[in-house]
Amino acid sequence: MDAVDVSEHYEVTAADNSPSLLSIVLDTNPRAWAALDSSLSLAQAISNILVFVNAHLAFSNANQVAVIAAHVNRAVWLYPALQRTPSSTAPTKDSSGDVQMQDASSEANPPPPPSANKYPQFAQIESSVFSSLQTLMAETTVQDLDQLTTQLSGALTLALCRINKAAQALSSSDTTLSNAAPVNATAPPPVKGRIVVISVSDSDPSQYIPTMNAVFAAAHNQVAIDTIALAGDSTFLQQACFNTNGIFLKAANPRGLLTYLMFGLIPDTEARASLITPTHDTVDFRTACFCHGRVVDTGYVCSVCLSIFCSPPENAECLTCGTVLALGNYGAKPAVLPRKKKKKKKIANGSGREETGSATGTPRP
């Protein structure tokens, strides 16, 4: 593509600007947004997000955007929207075996006439996001409102597929083949992909594994997952940001969503290297046990299926895979106690150990 324009300055800028694909995952749990309504309504949030999207697009012509809604029980594309109208018009085209020329405005959803004061791509994204959100809300049933969580794993997976596809479209065919075999972890990706999650609800424990799968895939493809948590307890997202070198922002004041977005999350993964980004000082890495759902920091792990238990299961039988487990000297409590005694002895000798440590340390320099 760049070869078409031979002028030198063009090539230089093209080399510098590898496109950046921003995927926004918007948590649209109606209940959570209703709770937030006093400080920030969904409509306000969306207009803030659109400003953020426009800012991202304005950085470079090559930049791309995708917006996905993580709804209570499904994940839906907001932009680019899944085209439902073309599929319904497809049979009419087939009838004559020839493509019937139809004006775009004759379709069911006529786009508004382009405003002279608006960049067409901005308007396109805006109308697409609004219309898909409206259909999404119209399809939401009363039962859906009971849920406090969202389909985060699906939204993340969709976003990753999109980034992967964009990366493959820009890279040559032989690199896609070598990417298929899971290697070259060090080469920079052709697209700087990142995912910004706007989270308002809790993490759903049943989605732990798919969410984590998506997180590892993101880390593998050098996609950063950034999160701005307006409300709710999003433990998985905290771990996701940590694993993918993303930014986790806990918005104390949801009203300032746009400020958080513009000041905290606008730099792409490349620009971030030279900026001081908000850090997460503490990350909660405790896990829930499979047997009672208790949050534990010390647990028992089945060596076959890696299920986590808060105490050795009955009959030493794994609840997930049914294997009879050897309660070795390691896991069983009686074996732990004598070690504790040893440890106490060591603590008594602790001063001696420290001295030896320093004694070996000092001569070196």
Add this chain to the structure above:
Amino acid sequence: MADSDGEFVADDMSDDDIMDHTVTDGDPSAARPKGPKPPRKKRDRNGGSKAWEQSRRTWETDLPEESDGMLNLAGYEAERRRRLLRDTTPLQRGIIRHLVLVLDMSFAMAEKDLLPTRYRLALSYAAAFVREYFEQNPISQLAIVGMRDGVALRVSDMGGNPAEHLERLREYEGQDPSGNPSLQNALEMCRGALFHAPSHGTREVLIIYGALLSSDPGDIHDTINNLVAERIRVSVVGLSAQVAICAELCSRTNVGDDSQYNVAMDETHFKELFLALTTPPVNRTKEQSTSSLLMMGFPSRTLAPGGTTSYCACHSQPCREGYLCTRCGVKVCRLPSECPACGLTLILSTHLARSYHHLFPLRNWVEVPWSEAARSSACFSCQSPFPEPPPPKANKEKGKDEAPAKAPAKGVSESGRYKCQVCDSHFCIDCDVFAHMVVHNCPGCQSRPQAAAAPVTDGVEANGNGHTNGGMMAIDG
């Protein structure tokens, strides 16, 4: 009869041949009869084209053109599909692995049939292997041993930190391979390194073997018997030709399964064989899978109060952030590790989660015929448009014409669509590859209404137990 690397991937092979050829990789004895080495060398030097003159990536350069001048990409797609179509039966695997990687550093590795040399290539792939191994098996251990000058050489000790292994490997990059390899010495050293491996973990040896000989101090059969007794499994990737003792070694130590010995045909195949062993091995017998319950700590990341620094107990280096042992409160700077004070295994729960996809694999997706293709116009996950279905009138005639043409490209969907059998969503080939190789999630199952998704989850659900999935997946084939 002594066909070798150079002649095997010939330029003028059709796509069909490539498929046949590569599919038989698992059984190298059929694909590559034993060839004595000297004649092979001669051929490379004198006869025919040099290795670098031949196109290795035949599926790229030899895409057959169709009558209208369009490239037929079916072969390319078939190659990609072949890589990801595998048995998705959830098998019990040894997730906690102890593996010794044995690299041949003998004279045979100076050969240039793999570019730039066997030695350099093996070392660079070994680095890739180390990275991939720890990505796939975060709670496993690795050691590296070399075979040079008739002795076994300790490259790196058993450990769980990829950076250490990579550093040690880099030191060997500048050195030249020399002397004879000794299989027995290397195996004895591996036996020693794996002696202390706990019973719930696997004990594995992976040998990259370039030579066709082994200069051993004693009877190697005794060593093999000892390996079998200590339930150590050996896999070998050969670089020149099949060697009887390696075949015996692999089949004896793997309960008669001889698929663990493979001979690489070219660079790509070598890489494929090498990295295939990053996947945890299947437990075949009861003895191989002594399961036990392990006590582990899941510490949270904490910052030293007030921006101060303190020393970590593992490396005695000052650091701001760290993890406190959940039992004794000692500070360690990186995970996974063992608490230096009380010996508790400290890991992140994400390390465990990283291995789950081996235990609950994602089912393969199936090809979609044109008859079912009409209901989707774009890939469910990436929104890229699909080719339009052909008009129904011409469908029958076209079907006749196309059927023989499409037949050789096994596993390729004629409509360019691939379907998840659980959620019935259609995906493109790129998303198919991505979902199975990287994400291990089905985008469709993860993003459709949960009420429908609840009864049959795609094997990646937290509560999805192996049994129901097993039944489901057995059908898949």
